[in-house]
Amino acid sequence: MDLFLSAVVAIFVGGIIALFTGKWRGVSNFFGAFSCFLGTIFALKPIYDVLIANKTLEAITIALPICSASVSLDKISAFFALPIVILGFISAYFAAVTVNPRNEQHPGAYWFFYNLLIAGMLSLVASSNAVLFIMSWEIMSVAAYFLIAHRVEMNTARNAAWQFLVASHIGTTGIFFLFAILASAAGGFQFETFHSSALAEGSAAVIFFLALFGFGVKVGFFPLHIWMPDSYTFAESHVSAVLSGAMSKMGFYGLIRVLTFLPVHAELWGWVLLFGGLITGIYALVIALVKLDLKKVISYSSMENAGIILMAIGTGILANRWNQPLIAFTAFSGALLHIFNHALCKGLLFLCAGSVYFATGTRRQEQMGGIGKSMPVTATAFGIASIAISGLPPFNNFISEFLIFMSGLKAASLSTPKSLLLSAAVLLGLGLIGGLAAALFTRSFGLVFLGTPRTNRRLNTKNIKSDVNFTLIILSAAIIAASIFAPMLISPFAGVVSEIVKPLGITYDPAYIATISAPVKTISLFSLAVILITCIAVFIKSKFLDKNQRSDAPTWDCGFLKGTPRIQYTSSSFSEPANEVFVSVNRLHIRGEKIKELFPAKSSFHTEATDSAEKHLFIPAFNIINKFLIMFRGFQHGKLHLYIFYIAVTLLALLIWKVVY
Amino acid sequence: MNNIATLLALTSLFLLGSSRLSLAINMVAFQGFLIGILPLVSGHGFTLEVLILAATGIIMKSIALPHMLRKALEKSGTKREVEPYISFGASILSGILLLFVSGWIVSRLTQDEGIVSSSLIAGFFLLFTGLFTIITRKKALTQALGFLVLENGVYTAGLSLGSEFSFMVELGILLDVFVGIFLMGIMLFHIDNEFDHIDTDRFDALSDLELPDLELLNGNVLNLDQELDEEEGAE
Numbered sequence: 001m002d003l004f005l006s007a008v009v010a011i012f013v014g015g016i017i018a019l020f021t022g023k024w025r026g027v028s029n030f031f032g033a034f035s036c037f038l039g040t041i042f043a044l045k046p047i048y049d050v051l052i053a054n055k056t057l058e059a060i061t062i063a064l065p066i067c068s069a070s071v072s073l074d075k076i077s078a079f080f081a082l083p084i085v086i087l088g089f090i091s092a093y094f095a096a097v098t099v100n101p102r103n104e105q106h107p108g109a110y111w112f113f114y115n116l117l118i119a120g121m122l123s124l125v126a127s128s129n130a131v132l133f134i135m136s137w138e139i140m141s142v143a144a145y146f147l148i149a150h151r152v153e154m155n156t157a158r159n160a161a162w163q164f165l166v167a168s169h170i171g172t173t174g175i176f177f178l179f180a181i182l183a184s185a186a187g188g189f190q191f192e193t194f195h196s197s198a199l200a201e202g203s204a205a206v207i208f209f210l211a212l213f214g215f216g217v218k219v220g221f222f223p224l225h226i227w228m229p230d231s232y233t234f235a236e237s238h239v240s241a242v243l244s245g246a247m248s249k250m251g252f253y254g255l256i257r258v259l260t261f262l263p264v265h266a267e268l269w270g271w272v273l274l275f276g277g278l279i280t281g282i283y284a285l286v287i288a289l290v291k292l293d294l295k296k297v298i299s300y301s302s303m304e305n306a307g308i309i310l311m312a313i314g315t316g317i318l319a320n321r322w323n324q325p326l327i328a329f330t331a332f333s334g335a336l337l338h339i340f341n342h343a344l345c346k347g348l349l350f351l352c353a354g355s356v357y358f359a360t361g362t363r364r365q366e367q368m369g370g371i372g373k374s375m376p377v378t379a380t381a382f383g384i385a386s387i388a389i390s391g392l393p394p395f396n397n398f399i400s401e402f403l404i405f406m407s408g409l410k411a412a413s414l415s416t417p418k419s420l421l422l423s424a425a426v427l428l429g430l431g432l433i434g435g436l437a438a439a440l441f442t443r444s445f446g447l448v449f450l451g452t453p454r455t456n457r458r459l460n461t462k463n464i465k466s467d468v469n470f471t472l473i474i475l476s477a478a479i480i481a482a483s484i485f486a487p488m489l490i491s492p493f494a495g496v497v498s499e500i501v502k503p504l505g506i507t508y509d510p511a512y513i514a515t516i517s518a519p520v521k522t523i524s525l526f527s528l529a530v531i532l533i534t535c536i537a538v539f540i541k542s543k544f545l546d547k548n549q550r551s552d553a554p555t556w557d558c559g560f561l562k563g564t565p566r567i568q569y570t571s572s573s574f575s576e577p578a579n580e581v582f583v584s585v586n587r588l589h590i591r592g593e594k595i596k597e598l599f600p601a602k603s604s605f606h607t608e609a610t611d612s613a614e615k616h617l618f619i620p621a622f623n624i625i626n627k628f629l630i631m632f633r634g635f636q637h638g639k640l641h642l643y644i645f646y647i648a649v650t651l652l653a654l655l656i657w658k659v660v661y
Numbered sequence: 662m663n664n665i666a667t668l669l670a671l672t673s674l675f676l677l678g679s680s681r682l683s684l685a686i687n688m689v690a691f692q693g694f695l696i697g698i699l700p701l702v703s704g705h706g707f708t709l710e711v712l713i714l715a716a717t718g719i720i721m722k723s724i725a726l727p728h729m730l731r732k733a734l735e736k737s738g739t740k741r742e743v744e745p746y747i748s749f750g751a752s753i754l755s756g757i758l759l760l761f762v763s764g765w766i767v768s769r770l771t772q773d774e775g776i777v778s779s780s781l782i783a784g785f786f787l788l789f790t791g792l793f794t795i796i797t798r799k800k801a802l803t804q805a806l807g808f809l810v811l812e813n814g815v816y817t818a819g820l821s822l823g824s825e826f827s828f829m830v831e832l833g834i835l836l837d838v839f840v841g842i843f844l845m846g847i848m849l850f851h852i853d854n855e856f857d858h859i860d861t862d863r864f865d866a867l868s869d870l871e872l873p874d875l876e877l878l879n880g881n882v883l884n885l886d887q888e889l890d891e892e893e894g895a896e
Binding site for chain 2: 641647655
């Protein structure tokens with residue numbers, strides 16, 4: 001535990017040194033990045049001890065101003081520290097080699113907030129006290145706010161950061177309330193006291209829904225997700241990688257942590273999580289399919305995966321309720337595995353997007369094309385991540401989604417009406433989500449990397465040093481490793497699962513690990529085979545078949561003569577069939593007419609897509625609030641005299657009130 | 662003690678009624694002198710601490726700060742306070758009202774002890790007068806004077822309330838006032854340079870608060886193309 005805390009302190013102190021050495025770019029970069037490397041490597045050891053070596057680390061008590069708080073690392077904490085450590089390390093490396101050498105950035109401030117974010121998240125997972133938890137939560141949110149707003153030259157980045165801050169604080173009120181209820185029932189802020197507290201049935205439900213609201217903002221639970229796409233899009237790519245891969249996972253951590261405080265999980269909660277997750281996943285993809293911005297597409301995909309994970313947690317709760325430990329175990333294992341896998345994939349996708357952005361200077365998919373030829377490493381990494389994130393074999397997300405599928409299938413075998421509903425939701429929902437995700441990433445991959453360039457924009461591949469490719473290769477390797485060694489991940493994650501359900505008085509049969517490992521082993525072997533065969537095939541092709549065979553020729557031009565690169569499929573045309581089905585959800589705004597005659601005149605076509613939840617829910621709601629609050633704007637007139645008059649009147653009134661009563 | 666309290670109240674009333682700024686500064690300097698000798702007569706004896714407090718009080722409040730304000734006045738070229746929000750006659754009447762209010766508050770506050778301290782009344786009165794001046798006058802310089810009077814009030818009230826005479830606290834307040842007025846003097850100079858006047862009622866032009874246009878908010882649906890264009894322009 002000492003080691004873990006010193007890691008947190010090292011990262012934090014490194015950030016401060018980087019802040020004060022901001023004048024000297026290299027020095028600041030060195031301290032910021034190096035402390036991150038050091039801290040994350042230090043932190044790996046206690047995580048390993050807890051998660052794999054099954055040791056219990058002694059809790060340490062820290063004296064806070066009001067009370068004392070203890071930090072400890074149990075299995076759940078260690079599991080959630082894992083994505084932070086991995087992505088914290090890789091993104092720090094990515095930042096050190098790409099962004100900060102650029103002149104317009106102030107490296108000191110950047111590293112300070114980056115390290116603060118990582119340190120805040122690590123202390124969040126380690127804190128076993130509500131006060132420390134909320135403090136770390138706030139540190140994390142505020143650091144993230146400054147990181148998003150860091151690109152000061154962009155108005156939109158500032159707007160996005162502002163949106164994030166507001167959303168995050170609205171969520172935090174929920175967290176405050178839930179801990180207040182828990183603490184008043186338990187008579188203390190320590191997490192251990194929460195376990196033994198006697199909660200009324202009603203207040204447990206209130207706590208759960210407050211948690212779903214408060215932490216749902218972070219994970220992107222529909223409709224609390226509206227801050228998410230913009231924030232991830234306008235932050236620097238490696239920041240988005242950390243935000244999406246690690247910070248949004250903190251929402252799941254909070255939710256799961258709160259679930260362990262509650263003695264009984266009601267069936268309703270399971271249904272809410274299941275259908276909430278389903279709606280979140282499908283909605284995210286439907287909106288993503290009309291988005292033109294590469295990073296926005298990836299952001300919405302984060303939300304989609306959050307939906308899948310929530311569905312799995314919901315399934316687990318329901319199965320526990322129905323005394324089906326095997327199904328619950330499978331679902332929870334799938335959820336955890338998916339959290340881990342998604343962190344890897346999303347990190348890689350965002351870093352790839354950053355690499356593409358450096359080369360092209362745009363995030364607009366419609367202006368890219370043919371990048372794969374000049375950036376083969378990025379293209380390959382993006383391809384691997386796309387396949388993985390769509391939940392297709394042979395990569396790791398397929399395995400975690402497979403476990404969730406398996407829990408759904410097993411639920412069907414119970415053949416009660418409720419279990420059939422559950423399995424229908426899981427199987428059909430995951431199927432639809434998987435299909436849409438595959439379409440989404442096929443579109444993105446094809447538009448960005450395949451075909452011929454759509455504009456004359458010169459690719460600036462000089463920016464892409466081998467260092468950048470190195471981070472992409474590491475994360476790709478991590479995805480491949482997570483696919484091949486998935487069976488070995490199951491038993492440590494099973495420990496986490498049993499810790500989650502321990503307060504419910506449920507223990508899972510250790511034999512379950514073998515039960516679900518068996519099919520996973522088969523899949524992993526298959527994955528290994530597919531990957532090996534692909535590698536060999538690529539090797540043979542490049543070694544023996546590629547020689548002098550390449551020639552540039554126009555692609556099939558659909559009967560149009562003199563085709564230009566712009567005749568290629570666009571993102572709108574690719575997703576048009578899906579849009580026709582989902583137009584009631586995504587409310588695509590179309591300007592211009594489709595061409596009907598044989599000899600058409602000049603015409604234009606333009607589509608615009610906004611997030612329906614934002615346009616039809618939040619903007620009207622906030623307008624109503626605004627109309628009410630605008631009445632108070634009269635008090636804010638900028639007249640100094642009247643401001644002092646307010647103070648004087650208050651003072652006099654208080655004095656008179658004091659002497660009269 | 663009572664005489665000084667009466668003189669303090671009178672100087673404040675005078676301040677409320679005078680439009681000439683140099684006269685007002687002199688009045689505040691005189692008030693500072695009265696405040697300075699207040700510790701000497703407040704029955705704490707002539708210890709070293711009391712002497713130091715009196716000396717710093719007099720030097721600072723009746724010499725240093727008025728001098729500074731006078732210089733600022735010279736530089737700004739203003740002579741008079743024109744068109745205050747409440748006219749000078751009405752100000753004096755309100756001053757008398759405030760004197761009654763402070764007398765009433767103090768009599769209620771000290772009911773249990775049976776003795777009404779006149780210097781405490783003066784303290785409250787000075788405090789209210791200071792606030793009143795800040796609120797109703799337009800020249801930044803008069804407001805600095807108001808602030809000084811307000812602090813004098815706090816000082817007087819503290820002295821007459823303090824059964825335990827706290828030397829450090831009083832010195833701290835003095836330092837506070839000194840820094841406050843010093844900064845105001847500098848700011849006055851800069852404001853005058855920048856705007857050619859020291860009228861604070863025109864400062865609200867600096868306010869960045871504007872009533873948002875609801876129509877505009879409705880149309881504020883983020884437009885992707887616009888965002889992207891904007892960003893590319895910024896690159």
